[in-house]
């Protein structure tokens with residue numbers, strides 16, 4: 001069953017400010033006032049179509065919505081309605097040909113012309129349910145984005161004479177603004193009058209899109225359910241693998257307590273033996289001396305546990321980390337905030353190399369750098385909350401997959417990653433580069449939609465809740481620099497550029 005939407009979209013020329021209609025799924029508009037071309041991001045038109053699809057069920061025939069969208073590429077006025085194709089001047093409905101080729105239809109009442117053509121591939125990718133368009137204005141003069149071929153008779157060429165040699169020049173809608181005279185080879189600038197005749201000022205008009213099948217949101221939801229199932233299974237395995245580590249940690253602390261207890265018992269026994277009261281009952285002796293070792297154990301261990309965290313920034317590796325942080329702050333003239341607190345490493349929150357960075361070794365992630373519009377969402381630890389619009393991928397590289405039980409990317413990249421291990425290495429090149437340098441020490445790692453963050457082991461235990469976090473002093477600076485390279489690499493991949501990795 002086809003669903004129809006009627007769209008009316010317009011913007012203004014970015015060069016001269018004249019209103020500029022978008023009467024079809026077009027990415028390049030040419031201004032009829034200043035003749036400049038203006039590129040419109042594919043997301044704009046696709047966004048309106050997807051919004052319409054999302055609202056379709058809630059709309060009755062003829063009902064719609066409109067508004068203004070302000071975006072980086074301009075301001076767009078839009079309206080859309082749930083409406084079967086009809087002539088916008090006389091409202092006569094027309095039947096769209098069944099065959100999805102390119103065709104021209106004429107209104108039976110007023111003979112207004114409409115062009116019907118399948119939606120271009122770029123739009124189909126962004127709006128998977130869009131099938132074809134029906135618009136009174138076909139795309140002209142755009143080589144890579146031909147919506148439809150225009151009949152020659154609809155753009156009759158105009159003949160003018162060359163201002164240089166008076167030779168006859170035939171100018172058509174496809175001609176460039178400056179054309180070469182075939183007789184004298186001089187460059188002729190086509191006068192406004194001729195140009196405007198060939199490129200008549202267009203008004204914003206209604207055009208139609210036919211939709212069929214599941215829309216983007218439905219497809220995303222379906223995919224997300226499958227992804228979640230897969231992730232659940234994988235996380236169960238992941239938890240089983242991590243369990244021995246947890247038990248080991250618990251066992252260690254129990255053994256420590258036991259060890260202290262036994263040592264104290266032996267000490268007390270030795271003391272008793274040395275004092276030489278052999279005749280006395282052993283149990284009596286224990287009841288007399290027990291407080292001397294039970295009280296220290298009962299009071300000492302909780303105290304030790306409580307203060308372990310507090311003193312971590314003042315002893316050993318923690319102290320070295322705090323000092324290294326202070327040196328780094330001094331070197332760049334950064335503020336080492338919170339350093340006055342004895343229990344804290346302090347933190348640095350600044351803009352460095354045009355990026356927001358945060359160094360906070362006490363945190364779950366010691367270093368965080370921002371990365372705009374990251375196409376990845378990957379984490380070494382659950383839980384993961386991937387945003388809409390990303391889908392789960394599996395690289396086939398077991399090292400990578402077991403390191404990141406949570407791994408998502410935007411659909412385009414996710415599909416590329418799953419194509420082959422080699423392709424995955426290209427798409428994930430910045431992450432691989434980072435792993436090659438730090439995987440041995442990697443404690444925690446994540447790439448969110450707006451940042452990348454890391455903590456290293458042994459400075460950060462692999463499990464949640466472990467206290468005294470720090471970074472090895474010697475790791476602090478190189479790790480920060482590498483995180484910045486990583487963030488830049490992620491952004492390069494996001495925008496289709498080659499990442500610049502040292």
Ligand SMILES: [Zn+2]
Nearest residue numbers: 013016031034
């Ligand atoms: Zn203009």
Ligand SMILES: [Zn+2]
Nearest residue numbers: 087090107110
């Ligand atoms: Zn009509």
Ligand SMILES: [Zn+2]
Nearest residue numbers: 162165181184
């Ligand atoms: Zn000439």
